[in-house]
Amino acid sequence: MEWFATLLESPRFYSLLRSVILLAVGLPLLQLLATTGKRVAKKHTNEQAAMLVGKAIFYTGVVMLVVMVMQNMGFKLTAILGAAGIAGIAVTFASQTSLSNIISGVFLIWERPFAIGDVIDVGGTIGLVLSIDLLSVKMRTLDNRYIRVPNEMIIKSQVITITRFPIRRMDIDVGVAYKEDVGRVMKLLGEIADANPFALDEPRPLILFKNFGNSSLEFMLGVWFSKTDFLHLKNSIMRDIKERFDAEGIEIAFPHLSLYSGSDTAPFPVRVVKTD
Amino acid sequence: MKWQPVTLREGTVRHWQIGPCKLWVRRTPDEWQTYVERDPLSPNVEVWSSELDVPDEVNWTRWAAVPHDYTLRVQPALPERPVIVRPESPFMFPPGSNLTFFISVPIWLNISTGADRPQLLCEEPTVILSNSFFGEPTTGQLGYALKTTARRHRAELRQQPHLAACPIHIHNPSAATVSFERLCIHARHLHILQGEDRLWTSKVNVTFKGETGEQQLAYPAQTVDAAGETTSLTPAREPAPQGRFQKPLAVLKTFIA
Numbered sequence: 001m002e003w004f005a006t007l008l009e010s011p012r013f014y015s016l017l018r019s020v021i022l023l024a025v026g027l028p029l030l031q032l033l034a035t036t037g038k039r040v041a042k043k044h045t046n047e048q049a050a051m052l053v054g055k056a057i058f059y060t061g062v063v064m065l066v067v068m069v070m071q072n073m074g075f076k077l078t079a080i081l082g083a084a085g086i087a088g089i090a091v092t093f094a095s096q097t098s099l100s101n102i103i104s105g106v107f108l109i110w111e112r113p114f115a116i117g118d119v120i121d122v123g124g125t126i127g128l129v130l131s132i133d134l135l136s137v138k139m140r141t142l143d144n145r146y147i148r149v150p151n152e153m154i155i156k157s158q159v160i161t162i163t164r165f166p167i168r169r170m171d172i173d174v175g176v177a178y179k180e181d182v183g184r185v186m187k188l189l190g191e192i193a194d195a196n197p198f199a200l201d202e203p204r205p206l207i208l209f210k211n212f213g214n215s216s217l218e219f220m221l222g223v224w225f226s227k228t229d230f231l232h233l234k235n236s237i238m239r240d241i242k243e244r245f246d247a248e249g250i251e252i253a254f255p256h257l258s259l260y261s262g263s264d265t266a267p268f269p270v271r272v273v274k275t276d
Numbered sequence: 277m278k279w280q281p282v283t284l285r286e287g288t289v290r291h292w293q294i295g296p297c298k299l300w301v302r303r304t305p306d307e308w309q310t311y312v313e314r315d316p317l318s319p320n321v322e323v324w325s326s327e328l329d330v331p332d333e334v335n336w337t338r339w340a341a342v343p344h345d346y347t348l349r350v351q352p353a354l355p356e357r358p359v360i361v362r363p364e365s366p367f368m369f370p371p372g373s374n375l376t377f378f379i380s381v382p383i384w385l386n387i388s389t390g391a392d393r394p395q396l397l398c399e400e401p402t403v404i405l406s407n408s409f410f411g412e413p414t415t416g417q418l419g420y421a422l423k424t425t426a427r428r429h430r431a432e433l434r435q436q437p438h439l440a441a442c443p444i445h446i447h448n449p450s451a452a453t454v455s456f457e458r459l460c461i462h463a464r465h466l467h468i469l470q471g472e473d474r475l476w477t478s479k480v481n482v483t484f485k486g487e488t489g490e491q492q493l494a495y496p497a498q499t500v501d502a503a504g505e506t507t508s509l510t511p512a513r514e515p516a517p518q519g520r521f522q523k524p525l526a527v528l529k530t531f532i533a
Binding site for chain 1: 413
């Protein structure tokens with residue numbers, strides 16, 4: 001029991017006890033504060049911003065708690081902070097990329113160019129956003145590959161949020177033979193769009209006579225559709241165009257090459273060979 | 277016996293045809309099985325719970341059944357999405373207009389089981405309507421496209437079993453002439469009623485509030501007197517918000533001073 005009496009008389013014991021109590025009460029309290037802050041932030045902002053608020057509360061609290069514990073244990077903070085400053089400079093130099101990603105992540109969360117569940121195109125890579133974290137954005141490509149894109153890259157490059165708006169337009173190029181009636185082709189394209197249940201009747205389909213092409217008269221059919229119907233529309237309207245044009249006798253053009261035998265455009269000599 | 281629950285014992289098949297939509301329902305010992313096909317060439321046919329043979333090569337949709345539950349309901353329903361109505365020819369409402377016209381809305385078939393507490397199996401549209409969109413491309417809402425001849429009299433309406441007549445009452449107390457281009461009707465606020473010879477929906481009241489294009493759409497629970505004697509069949513999916521001004525404009529946005 002003597003050792004116990006000695007322990008009780010030691011001032012170090014009490015500072016240690018206070019530190020343990022500080023940590024035992026402080027950490028769960030911080031966790032609670034962070035969760036509450038996250039929940040409140042989620043009501044007013046999005047999930048990523050809420051996550052950021054939660055983490056900010058927790059880690060700020062942890063730093064304060066550690067400082068309090070160290071003070072309580074009798075450490076000289078001035079010396080520690082001085083050392084931490086030097087270490088901080090070294091760490092900063094070493095982790096420039098990570099810091100850049102973190103700051104980019106904060107901007108991403110603040111700017112909200114896309115959200116979890118959106119389909120985005122980053123430098124030609126198209127995928128579904130799985131998470132937006134402080135360092136990177138995780139995506140699942142359409143052929144089911146997992147891609148991690150650093151936030152810095154997203155901030156620096158052009159990002160297309162394909163599913164941002166409820167509707168999109170699909171532009172389909174159609175080439176028909178030069179002998180076809182332009183007005184009739186345009187009318188048929190309009191009827192094809194009207195008859196397709198996945199094509200929106202409003203906004204009206206865009207039908208353009210684009211160009212006199214090398215081998216065809218070039219048209220564009222721009223059909224609006226609900227963002228969830230991309231595949232349904234793509235498959236059905238291409239089939240509709242082919243079937244309708246076939247039924248109406250409209251020739252869908254393919255590349256042609258006309259050969260002339262000379263400046264007088266004399267005909268090619270043709271030899272007819274009798275076969276059995 | 278239209279729209280009445282029927283009892284299907286194990287191993288039996290029943291057939292319905294409501295206009296172009298043909299429905300077969302089969303009860304096996306453990307399952308309900310449904311099959312739907314559409315025949316646009318027979319919009320006037322009406323078959324109620326007959327024992328017609330099942331066509332060859334049917335791709336049944338299977339539903340796990342509650343044991344000893346043999347009650348099946350086929351009820352009319354209206355689309356969950358808004359119906360965006362466009363007149364076939366321009367229709368103008370001069371100042372002071374106070375009129376009613378009718379549109380025909382294709383119904384959905386709500387198929388449910390259970391004697392006491394109906395359990396929804398599925399909903400099948402009698403006609404596949406094209407998609408449409410109402411409002412700005414960035415913020416508008418998706419709906420179904422419906423062209424209408426906007427008939428003014430009941431006798432002029434098409435008499436087909438899969439169509440419910442929806443009365444639209446227009447009131448234009450403003451000083452501007454309004455051109456009816458498109459109208460966005462939230463069909464989920466409409467009730468379905470059985471009339472003497474056809475289905476009706478509760479009416480839609482549209483009141484214009486001047487040149488800003490603002491208008492008030494109200495969805496009262498009753499239909500118009502022209503419907504004659506009616507009985508309630510299907511309640512609205514969702515009650516309409518009260519006293520709220522909507523601006524489903526673009527719709528009727530063109531004003532002629």
